Amino acid sequence: MTxxxxxxxxxxxxxxxxxxxxxVKDYDLMLNILRGNITPNEEGRLVIELSGKxxxxxxxxxxxxxxxxxxxxxxxxxxxxxxxCTHCTACIPTCPTQAMSVDRESMExxxxxxxxxxxxxxxxxxxxxxxxxxx
Amino acid sequence: MAKTIQEINDKIKKGKAVxxxxxxxxxxxxxxxxxxxxxxxDVVTTGTFGPMCSSGAYFxxxxxxxxxxxxxxxxxxxxxxxxxxxxxxxxYMGATAVQVNDPKxxxxxxxxxxxxxxxxxxxxxxxxxxxxADAYGTDCYPRRELDTLIRLKDMNEAVLFNPxxxxxxxxxAVNLSDKVIYxxxxxxxxxxxxxxxxxxxxxxPLLNDPLYKTxxxxxxxxxxxxxxxxxxxxxxxxxxVKRSKNDTPRFPAGTLAVMxxxxxxxxxxxxxxxxxxxxxxxTVGIGVPIPILNEQIVRYTAVRDEDxxxxxxxxxxxxxxxxxxxxxEVTYAQLKSGSIELSGKxxxxxxISSYNRAKTIAGLLKERIQEKQxxxxxxxxxxxxxxxxxxxxxLNERPAKQH
Ligand code: SF4
Ligand code: SF4
Numbered sequence: 134m135t136x137x138x139x140x141x142x143x144x145x146x147x148x149x150x151x152x153x154x155x156x157v158k159d160y161d162l163m164l165n166i167l168r169g170n171i172t173p174n175e176e177g178r179l180v181i182e183l184s185g186k187x188x189x190x191x192x193x194x195x196x197x198x199x200x201x202x203x204x205x206x207x208x209x210x211x212x213x214x215x216x217x218c219t220h221c222t223a224c225i226p227t228c229p230t231q232a233m234s235v236d237r238e239s240m241e242x243x244x245x246x247x248x249x250x251x252x253x254x255x256x257x258x259x260x261x262x263x264x265x266x267x268x
Numbered sequence: 269m270a271k272t273i274q275e276i277n278d279k280i281k282k283g284k285a286v287x288x289x290x291x292x293x294x295x296x297x298x299x300x301x302x303x304x305x306x307x308x309x310d311v312v313t314t315g316t317f318g319p320m321c322s323s324g325a326y327f328x329x330x331x332x333x334x335x336x337x338x339x340x341x342x343x344x345x346x347x348x349x350x351x352x353x354x355x356x357x358x359x360y361m362g363a364t365a366v367q368v369n370d371p372k373x374x375x376x377x378x379x380x381x382x383x384x385x386x387x388x389x390x391x392x393x394x395x396x397x398x399x400x401a402d403a404y405g406t407d408c409y410p411r412r413e414l415d416t417l418i419r420l421k422d423m424n425e426a427v428l429f430n431p432x433x434x435x436x437x438x439x440x441a442v443n444l445s446d447k448v449i450y451x452x453x454x455x456x457x458x459x460x461x462x463x464x465x466x467x468x469x470x471x472x473p474l475l476n477d478p479l480y481k482t483x484x485x486x487x488x489x490x491x492x493x494x495x496x497x498x499x500x501x502x503x504x505x506x507x508x509v510k511r512s513k514n515d516t517p518r519f520p521a522g523t524l525a526v527m528x529x530x531x532x533x534x535x536x537x538x539x540x541x542x543x544x545x546x547x548x549x550x551t552v553g554i555g556v557p558i559p560i561l562n563e564q565i566v567r568y569t570a571v572r573d574e575d576x577x578x579x580x581x582x583x584x585x586x587x588x589x590x591x592x593x594x595x596x597e598v599t600y601a602q603l604k605s606g607s608i609e610l611s612g613k614x615x616x617x618x619x620i621s622s623y624n625r626a627k628t629i630a631g632l633l634k635e636r637i638q639e640k641q642x643x644x645x646x647x648x649x650x651x652x653x654x655x656x657x658x659x660x661x662x663l664n665e666r667p668a669k670q671h
Contacts, residue, residue, distance in 0.1 A: 226462035226616035260541035
């Protein structure tokens with residue numbers, strides 16, 4: 134089983150396509166919608182988690198791209214602006230994966246892209262907008 | 269032998285002063301003892317970098333041609349309202365003011381993306397801000413409208429003037445309820461999901477001079493990257509709380525009112541902060557030098573995080589409803605370790621004040637003194653201490669007569 138979190142950007146004419154039906158039925162994937170922002174006749178965005186066999190996952194993503202949907206992996210989407218960070222540590226207790234962590238000696242905060250699952254829990258917590266969602 | 273501030277300044281001038289930070293002094297006193305340490309060390313530098321709501325700046329923006337009387341009218345800087353109840357072109361921008369069109373908490377929890385503190389930060393960064401004003405017009409100040417860009421360097425004076433900064437100790441905030449709450453102590457997760465604290469502990473200025481033996485009116489300080497002064501005790505200054513054996517307060521106690529030339533300051537040490545669901549505030553960098561005049565003072569500066577305690581307070585009910593009582597007493601060493609034990613639960617801790625930045629400030633102040641760029645000043649009057657008999661008052665509401 135492989136899991137992947139992706140951001141889908143839909144062109145206006147694609148919004149009404151029943152993509153979730155096809156992903157589930159034709160590609161045997163499980164689909165979990167994490168965030169959605171779609172209004173008819175406008176460009177829309179969906180953040181989804183797909184899980185299934187690695188092969189089916191790749192095929193499913195190819196199918197989406199074939200429809201003209203832009204597919205981006207989510208891990209890239211949280212940016213830590215080091216120059217804005219004051220190392221206050223307010224975000225530390227909220228981060229479920231320790232992507233944000235502190236060196237307890239210097240009390241310096243650092244961010245690990247690899248560990249970040251882009252859950253966005255830290256976004257409203259940072260008073261200095263040092264953590265940003267990048268769609 | 270006791271030293272004087274004058275003697276210390278002479279040493280600074282000769283490049284012979286021994287200056288260490290409030291972190292470094294801990295081991296020096298431990299190894300050499302207080303007596304030797306007091307003889308050898310001349311200055312201990314402290315630091316803090318945390319949100320301080322009772323902050324703001326006043327400006328004299330210069331007269332227009334024809335003249336306008338902003339006083340008594342409406343003035344906005346980047347859409348954030350200033351206080352105009354002053355003379356014609358003097359304005360005060362408070363840190364917590366929010367933009368006129370901000371939805372605040374009507375879309376809960378509000379983002380509070382931009383407010384007075386951000387205006388101050390932008391000005392200090394050298395940016396132009398938009399000054400938009402309406403005035404009522406008089407014979408001597410006929411103009412009624414103004415809409416212009418303005419920078420800090422265009423102004424006659426720009427002075428940071430903070431009525432309450434540098435709290436001597438603070439609460440640790442937790443949430444005992446079943447839902448997330450948004451406070452000035454950050455987001456607090458339900459059922460003791462996290463515990464947030466807000467003090468630089470062993471580096472914090474007033475925790476290193478617990479009885480205000482050296483800090484007073486006229487003490488020169490590092491303020492927002494520039495130089496400033498302690499000008500009064502801060503509002504809510506409450507020295508009479510319970511104290512530990514080392515004389516440090518176990519509860520929030522003393523505070524400082526500080527002032528300094530905004531034009532000297534830097535956006536690195538004066539930062540607008542947005543607390544989701546709460547509002548805007550200014551994060552202020554302050555460093556206070558402590559002259560080591562005697563053995564008692566050096567002993568005070570050697571205080572360690574393990575010797576400093578704070579009260580854990582529930583912000584879901586007890587704080588808003590003013591129900592006295594603390595859930596537990598914890599040390600700053602425990603808080604800084606990353607978690608504390610509360611009611612048999614391991615609760616992760618988060619900081620609101622940056623220890624890392626406090627350390628940088630103490631280091632910067634140390635450097636400035638060593639490089640003869642910063643001399644100590646003699647306070648002209650002390651701050652009210654434990655013997656001042658100050659009572660911390662709640663507002664006694666007396667309903668006005670109904671008509
Ligand atoms: S998005 Fe989630 S995982 Fe990533 S840093 Fe923020 S809290 Fe941690
Ligand atoms: S809350 Fe923001 S400023 Fe504070 S440590 Fe985290 S990223 Fe840095």
